[in-house]
Amino acid sequence: xxDKEILALLNExxxxxxxxxxxxxxxLCYRVAYNIxxxxxxxxxxxxxxxxxxxxxxxxxxxxxxxxxxxxxxRRLALDRHEAQTAQKRGSxxxxxxxxxxxxxxxxxxxxxxxQIDLQTVLQRFLGKLPRTTRDIFLxxxxxxxxxxxxxxxxxxxxxxxxxxxxxxxxxLKDFLEKEGFDV
Amino acid sequence: MTGKDIYxxxxxxxxxxxxxxxxxxxxxxxxxxxxxxxxxxxxAACLCLVIALAIGLSSLLIPKTQDGGGSDQMADIFxxxxxNGLQYYPIDVGDHARYEEVKAxxxxxxxxxxxxxxxxxxxxxxxxxxxxxxxxxxxxxxFAAYPDYDAIVIMHRDGEYKFYISDGDLYRYIRxxxxxxxxxxxxxxxxxxxxxxxxxxxxxTPLSKESVAEVITLLSGKQTxxxxxxxxxxxxxxxxxxxxxxxxxxxSGGLDYDMSDEEIRExxxxxxxxxxxxxxxxxxxxxxxxxxxxxxGVFNFSNQLYGLSESEMQTLDGLLGxx
Numbered sequence: 166x167x168d169k170e171i172l173a174l175l176n177e178x179x180x181x182x183x184x185x186x187x188x189x190x191x192x193l194c195y196r197v198a199y200n201i202x203x204x205x206x207x208x209x210x211x212x213x214x215x216x217x218x219x220x221x222x223x224x225x226x227x228x229x230x231x232x233x234x235x236x237x238x239x240r241r242l243a244l245d246r247h248e249a250q251t252a253q254k255r256g257s258x259x260x261x262x263x264x265x266x267x268x269x270x271x272x273x274x275x276x277x278x279x280x281q282i283d284l285q286t287v288l289q290r291f292l293g294k295l296p297r298t299t300r301d302i303f304l305x306x307x308x309x310x311x312x313x314x315x316x317x318x319x320x321x322x323x324x325x326x327x328x329x330x331x332x333x334x335x336x337x338l339k340d341f342l343e344k345e346g347f348d349v
Numbered sequence: 350m351t352g353k354d355i356y357x358x359x360x361x362x363x364x365x366x367x368x369x370x371x372x373x374x375x376x377x378x379x380x381x382x383x384x385x386x387x388x389x390x391x392x393a394a395c396l397c398l399v400i401a402l403a404i405g406l407s408s409l410l411i412p413k414t415q416d417g418g419g420s421d422q423m424a425d426i427f428x429x430x431x432x433n434g435l436q437y438y439p440i441d442v443g444d445h446a447r448y449e450e451v452k453a454x455x456x457x458x459x460x461x462x463x464x465x466x467x468x469x470x471x472x473x474x475x476x477x478x479x480x481x482x483x484x485x486x487x488x489x490x491x492f493a494a495y496p497d498y499d500a501i502v503i504m505h506r507d508g509e510y511k512f513y514i515s516d517g518d519l520y521r522y523i524r525x526x527x528x529x530x531x532x533x534x535x536x537x538x539x540x541x542x543x544x545x546x547x548x549x550x551x552x553x554t555p556l557s558k559e560s561v562a563e564v565i566t567l568l569s570g571k572q573t574x575x576x577x578x579x580x581x582x583x584x585x586x587x588x589x590x591x592x593x594x595x596x597x598x599x600x601s602g603g604l605d606y607d608m609s610d611e612e613i614r615e616x617x618x619x620x621x622x623x624x625x626x627x628x629x630x631x632x633x634x635x636x637x638x639x640x641x642x643x644x645x646g647v648f649n650f651s652n653q654l655y656g657l658s659e660s661e662m663q664t665l666d667g668l669l670g671x672x
Contacts, residue, residue, distance in 0.1 A: 193371070205609060232371070233364030240360055260356075267352030284358040292366055296439065304370035308359050321625070321637075338355075 168231040175223040183216050190232060194239040200310035201243040201260040202250075211246055215239040240308070263310050266335060291341045295334065302327060303334050429513060430478045432489055435499060437513035447635050448501060450494035451512060466503055466510035472496050478504070489513075498633025517634035534569050534638070534650065538630055541565040546629040547638075549669050560668050564626070567657075567665055568639065574647050574656035580604050582645050583617070590620040620644060624671060643671050 166185050174182035191212065198211035218238050228234035247260055292300050302320065305311045313331070317324040429438035440451065454464040472491030480486040487506030495501055501514050517538070534540060547556045547564065556564065580603055587596040596613070599605035606613055623640040630636070641648040646662045648655055657665065666672075 228364065230364040230368045233367035236367060236371070237360050237364070244357070244360075264352045264356055267355045284354060285361045288355065288358050289362050292362060297369075300366065301370040304359070304366060307356060308362075308367055309371060 172223065172227075172231060175220070183220060186216060186219065186231075186235065190235050193232070193236060196311075197236055197239045197309055198243040200312070201240065201247055203260075207246060207250075208243070211239060211243045214242050218242065236309070240310075260310055263307055266331065267307060287342065287345045288338075290345075291338055294341075295337075299330060299334055302330055306331055430487070430489075430504075432476050432478065432502075433499070435515040435517065437489075437502060437504075437515045440501070440512040440514050448495070450492070451501070464510075464512060466512070470494070470510070471503055471505070475502060478506070495633055497631065500633030500635065515634070516636055517630070517632070534565055538632065538634075540628075540630075543630045543632070544628045545631050548627050549624050551624055551670050554670075556668065561628075564665065564668050567661060567668070568648065568650070568655070571648075571655035571657065574654045578656060579645065579647065579654075586620055586644055587617075591616070623649075624669060626669070641665065641669070 166189070171182055171185045171189070174185065194212040194215050195208055198215075199205070199208035202208050202211065215235060215238050219235060222238070226234075244260070292303070295303065298320070302316055305316045305319070306313070311319075313324050313327050316322075317327045320327070322330075429436060431437070451464065454466060454470070456463040456465055470493050472493040473496065475489045475491060478487035478489060485507045487504045490503045490505070491498065492501050492503055492512070499515065500517070501512060504511050504513050541562045541564075544561050544565075547561045548554070580598055583604060584596055584598055588594065595608065596604055596606045621642055621644055623642050625640055626638045628634075628636055628638050639648045639650045643662065643666055646657045646659070648657065
């Protein structure tokens with residue numbers, strides 16, 4: 166079933182829609198949630214929360230891409246859950262590693278100085294300039310929070326090659342952020 | 350600002366980017382058919398298929414192309430052009446390894462795709478790419494250093510020279526000619542005669558011309574693998590690898606196990622070691638031809654799994670130097 170049909174079912178408030186969503190995107194959601202949370206039970210709960218959120222959001226929401234939309238919702242919910250958990254303990258998923266890596270993109274001393282700048286717009290522009298493969302790998306790591314190992318597998322590259330590519334891309338991002346006014 | 354701010358902001362970027370990043374399918378010509386993406390798609394599809402066959406999860410079967418599909422004009426404009434039936438894309442830093450003459454023209458060592466290309470590097474003129482809303486008209490030439498290659502070209506557009514590469518369009522060829530099974534291996538660009546080199550990561554040394562012909566003959570005309578046969582092999586291999594009966598044949602010919610999908614996926618992956626078979630052709634194409642899974646006796650070609658008999662596996666292992 167294609168996404169248009171699933172969206173139509175959601176708009177009709179047919180419960181079949183959620184079954185189809187689960188069938189088509191259940192594994193994607195689980196992967197996104199598991200990568201962040203690092204455990205099966207929390208990941209499954211987050212996936213269920215994602216379906217509920219989707220059910221409540223559509224209609225009126227009309228996502229351009231159902232896949233991206235559901236992945237983003239699931240990612241946000243997993244992140245919220247991770248935050249709640251880390252109030253007590255540090256999470257064991259890929260998130261901690263990914264966040265540590267991203268810390269290296271931060272321009273020195275730039276904290277809060279340009280908080281008003283739209284980071285999302287700048288990131289969008291940065292990603293738009295990257296070669297396709299580089300951008301996809303960057304997003305696999307920092308949107309889907311996939312492990313370097315899984316990315317290397319999926320792209321037929323060595324882990325070291327992926328690590329180096331991510332390192333260079335983060336450096337580029339740092340430079341880009343500085344140029345965009347995120348410097349001291 | 351923290352790393353988390355960046356991470357969170359990435360959650361709100363263009364959904365098309367998010368969607369495409371997770372689509373490493375080899376089968377969609379509009380889906381950024383960079384060489385590595387296609388190989389990645391092939392590898393991912395193959396692994397997904399192997400695992401799916403093993404654990405009987407139909408939803409893990411060959412990754413589908415983008416939902417709703419649709420022409421992505423911007424992606425085409427941004428990433429390349431089509432000429433003489435081949436899709437070309439801007440050269441990637443990783444392609445240096447294949448083209449020493451390209452590497453020699455790189456400017457700096459920063460990893461940027463910038464080259465000192467001049468008129469002197471232009472070979473035979475190949476065609477014109479019409480202007481569009483983003484770019485002026487482009488003229489495409491062969492690279493004089495590789496006068497016979499279609500795989501690497503130079504585009505002169507808007508006062509700049511740029512390298513573009515193509516990896517041939519084996520998959521598109523199969524779609525357009527309607528060829529099925531692995532017979533397509535024999536007819537694409539006159540294989541095996543057009544193959545100038547065939548290598549695997551196992552032996553490292555290129556195979557002899559005779560061995561290349563034998564490999565292609567062996568792989569051609571095969572049928573897609575039967576699930577039951579595959580499941581049987583998976584059970585035997587599991588027993589051999591882990592020494593347990595945790596995975597058994599189910600009554601329906603599938604697999605029966607008592608563990609999470611994640612766990613079985615990981616463990617099945619761990620016991621497979623795909624062998625990639627690479628070829629180079631007389632037109633300069635440098636392609637991944639198949640992934641071969643000696644442990645299972647199957648190979649992946651064009652998003653399909655094909656089975657080999659025991660004797661064929663032994664012959665192929667011998668030709669490829671697999672112990």
